[in-house]
Amino acid sequence: xxxxxxxxxxxxxxxxxxxxxxxxxxxxxxxxxxxxxxxxxxxxxxxxxxxxxxxxxxxxxxxxxxxxxxxxxxxxxxxxxxxxxxxxxxxxxxxxxxxxxxxxxxxxxxxxxxxxxxxxxxxxx
Numbered sequence: 001x002x003x004x005x006x007x008x009x010x011x012x013x014x015x016x017x018x019x020x021x022x023x024x025x026x027x028x029x030x031x032x033x034x035x036x037x038x039x040x041x042x043x044x045x046x047x048x049x050x051x052x053x054x055x056x057x058x059x060x061x062x063x064x065x066x067x068x069x070x071x072x073x074x075x076x077x078x079x080x081x082x083x084x085x086x087x088x089x090x091x092x093x094x095x096x097x098x099x100x101x102x103x104x105x106x107x108x109x110x111x112x113x114x115x116x117x118x119x120x121x122x123x124x125x
Contacts, residue, residue, distance in 0.1 A: 002024050003026070004025075008021050008119060029074060032114075033052050034079045035105075035106065035112060037109060041092075046061070047061050049064065050070065054074075057105060083121070086121075088125045093120050097115045099112045
């Protein structure tokens, strides 16, 4: 089992940047594929980005490609999401998640086994 705690959210103007962090407890962080999801106000949770165990493969939803970068530091048990050129439509609660099935990099929320509590990102126009 792994416990996840997100941080780094906040209020930023359009065009600005934020870096989200997700700290994982336990010694098995490197055993999981990891993902970032977000839930805009009044909408369902949606996939943002994912990364495999080693960090060698990443996958992004089209709307964030070229703006967001997912990365991980297995020595520090931490997942990151660097968000640049933020837009008002990026406003959401952002969640990190861990997936025990490492055969594929999944984009569906149901594929993930553990979730953090979320961190709010608000982008003003």
